[in-house]
Each structure stands twice: as structure tokens, then as C-alpha cells.
Amino acid sequence: MSELTLTAVWSPPLKSFSARLAVGLHVVLGADTDGTASLIELCAGVRAPRRGAVALDGEHPSSSPRLRRRIASLLPIEDLSGSGDVQAWLEAVAQLRGAPAQRRLELSPVEITLTRPLAGLSSAERRRLALAVALNEPEAPLVALHEPLAAAGPLSREAVLARLAERAARAVVLVTTASVEDARQLGGTVYVLERGVLVRQHGHPWPSALTPGLGARLWIDTDSPRELVAALASSPDVREARYVSERIELQGDDLERLALAVSQAAVTAGVHVRRLQSEAPDLEAVHGASAGLAHAAYRAAQQQRPSGPRALPTSPSTKSPSGGAAP
């Protein structure tokens, strides 16, 4: 079984990044500026770490053509080399990888004609083509993809999810994304990358894990909102229920329990729920939660000290008469 090891990797913006990723689906949540783009480039072997090591089963992608041949990757920017058409490029890639030349894009619809010149493809089409090539690699021990669902386009999104789930059964699948919604769709183990450092790791990308304390929000479309709200009012998991723009907005602490409360209330009130929609937090909220958790951990550590917490100067009004900060 393959294992991807990143040992104290320094490669801006990644700072002493360490991780051991076994076979399965791993989703790293973060923006390009947090280091997600660099992480994929390191795994694809198109970037060498300034310090530290990236290894897949002991081999380094940046210095092993044999390994790179087997890695399936999707980079943030796909500058596909070649001057011919798409078909010629695919055949050249297949030749380098030692794959049969007749292997074609099975991931339909990629909406790219094989006779189109490579130079004429837009950056989104180049990424879509690279994604198709990456997902067509059947024996890749490592699949490293940057924003695959954004690259897939709306039509083939489901196909990408299915293919990733299939690959995750026998390969290390590393996906980086800045979208919590995409992370939720992808599933797998979620890591939060912030300013080059892995700050958190969770078994699932639900709000209780990513944005603890911020609660969860659900939107419900129903024909009988009054009856449903009345039934939900007695539920202890519902913190707030509002009727806004012909939809019910529910707030609670946990998304799963909130959804369960809705289903129970719908059954009790005999109401038909047309649509249940959750609102994914944005990356700023996730980073904010990380900051909140770090602050809470700091406060807890301060309170556990024998001498008690040390007061910090909070405002100019707390200054002592001598001009220094209040103790």
C-alpha cells in the first residue's frame, strides 16, 4: 500500500509541513496563498522543496521520472506543452507514460474536440483536459488534484466524484480546495491549511468540525411552513427558526442533529419537505474558527498555570497612574 510522506517541507508558503497520508481520500482545505497550490506542485514533482522531503514509498517525485510517470496530477495552472492538437498531445503523454496510445478520454463529457489545437485551449479547458488525463490513469499510486470539481465543470462533477471515490480505494488521493462546499461533496479526511501550516484535521467536513461554535444553518422549502415551524419549536436542537422569503431558516449547533429534527418535525406535522439546503461556511469562517480555537487553547493553558492567568493590557484606560500598563 502506498504512503505519501511530507517531512518538514519548506516551500513557500508551506512552513515545515509534515504529514503522512495513507491510501484513501485526503482533502486539504485552504486557499492558494495558504499553500494548497504548492502542495500539489510538490506532489506532482514540478517543484522541489527548499528544505525537507516529499516521498511516495521512499521515492521523491521531483527527482524520479519513473515515479512522475505514475502520478496523476492536476496543477493550479496547466501550461500544457506541445504545439500540435489535443490528440497529438494525448498520444505524446501516453507514450511517455508507457500507456497504450489508443487510450482515449473516457471521462465524458470533457467537451474538448481532439482535433483542436492545444494552443487554442483556454486555461479552464486545459485544466479540464489535464483532469481527464489524471483521472484516466488507472494504476496511479498518487492522485494529487487542485480544485478538481471547479476544473470539471458542472456537467462532469458527478463523474469526477465517482472516479475519485473509486481511486481512493487503492491510491493516495490528495485533493486541495478553497471551497468548503467542495470539501463536503468530496468527503474523506479533511485538513485545514492556513498560512502554510496544517492547523486542524477532521474526519469529516461538517460545520461542527470546521466551524465549531458558529453553529449550523439550514434552509427548508415546504408547502406548509407554519405547521413545520410549530413542530420544530419544541425541538431542543433548534436554536432559531425564521420564515424568510418563503423559506424557513433554521439555526442550531449541529447540522446532523438539525436535519434530524427537521425530518422528525416533518413526520410529526405530516408536512412534505420539498428541499433541505445547508449553507457551507466560507474559508474565512473556517480560518476564523481556527483562530478562535487557538485563542481558546491559549486561554485554557494560561488558566491551568499555577500562578493563574496573567492580565494583558486591554485599553489605554487601564494604564496605571505612573504611565505603565496595569498589572
Place this chain on the structure above:
Amino acid sequence: MNPSFRHGLMEGRRALGGAWLATASGIVLLGIGLAGLMEAQAIGGADSARRTELRLLQGATFGLMLPLLTFCLSSRVGSDLSTLLGSGWPRYGADRRVFAVGRLGFPLLAACAIAALGAVLALGLSIASSDPSLALPLGLTTGIGAVVLIAALGSASYVAGFAVAQLLGGALGRALFLVGDWLLGAGTGVTALPWPRAHLRALLGGDAVLGMSALQATGCLLALTLTLTLLYALKVPR
């Protein structure tokens, strides 16, 4: 042909671009042409005609235009580590070392062709502007083969030298190689040994480094090119 080398060659051609190459060729040939016209005014006797021919070949073509052309070619193609690491074909399994050497192939061929054209032009200009009975050291028929060979050797050594310099020191390294070649390559002592300019000058009838013969200078230039290419390949991760 090795697929990695072939992809490198094509990538070098793509990075260079036809329009850029045509412009560079035009500037080089125009520069040599202008130098030839200026030098032609100074031709009086056999000695001055010989000096003019040597100045055009040693100075204008191989001393000024070839180093500047290969400097610009190297800058245009870019052989720094991040460019090589991020290249598309090695990502799909091409051997990066072979690819990197192949990537130098097209600039080398282009520099060689332009330098040879420039040298032939310089030769033609010097013969055309002097008395036919003077019998210059490099006649048009006997000289063409020699200058093409010298152009090939010179281009190869400069392209390899600039590639190593860029890989080790980026744009500054490339600039330092150019300055080092101009300053140290002008001598005839041990310090002139690793610079292409010194050996090219010797091959064109100028002062030889450490009193070497033309054959030894050719060997030195070949060894220098091979060493620099090998160093370049070894510095690139596979």
C-alpha cells in the same frame, strides 16, 4: 530519437519563437554588415585588409555578436531550475536531465546558424572590400568550412556556459559569465583557459592561450563545452 530529448528540443523551439529568432538574426547580420562597411573604409594595403578581416571575424562576429546573441538566447529560453522543474513533459515522465539538454539543442542550432551566417557575411565583406590580389588568410572557399566549424564550436560553448551560469546564479550568473568572458577571456594566461572567447580568438588567428596550437584550442573548446553540458545536466534533478 529519445522522446525526452525530442520534447526538450521542441520546447526550446517553442520558447524561442520564430519572430524573436528572425529579429535576432536581422540585428546580428545588420550589426556585422555595418561593422564591415566601417572597416572597409580603413583598408589600404595587404596588412590592413588582413587586420580588417580578423577584426570583423574576431571582434564583430565571434567577439561581440556571438556572446551577445547567446546571452539573449539563453535569457529568452530560460534554463533556471524553476522553469525546468515546472516544464510540462517531465511532469508526465520525461527524464528532466535529457529534456534539459534537449532544450538547449534548438538555441544551439539557432546560434550556430546565425553565427555562421554572420561569419560568412564578415568574410564576404572583407574580401569584397579589399583588392582580390591581396590573398587574405581566410579565402571565401577555404574559409567557409572553417568559420562554420568555429561558429558551431563557439555557439555550443557559449550556450552551455550561459545555461550553467543561469542554473547556478540566475540572471546575475549569466551576466557574470558574459563579463568574465569579456574580461578574463581577453588574456592568454591560465585565467583565460575556461572562457570560450580566448579559444575562439586563437582559432581565428589571434593570440593563443598558453601558446596552444589550433588543434589544442579546438580540443579545449570541445572539452569546455562537454564539461559545461555535463555539469548542467548533473545540476538538473532527474
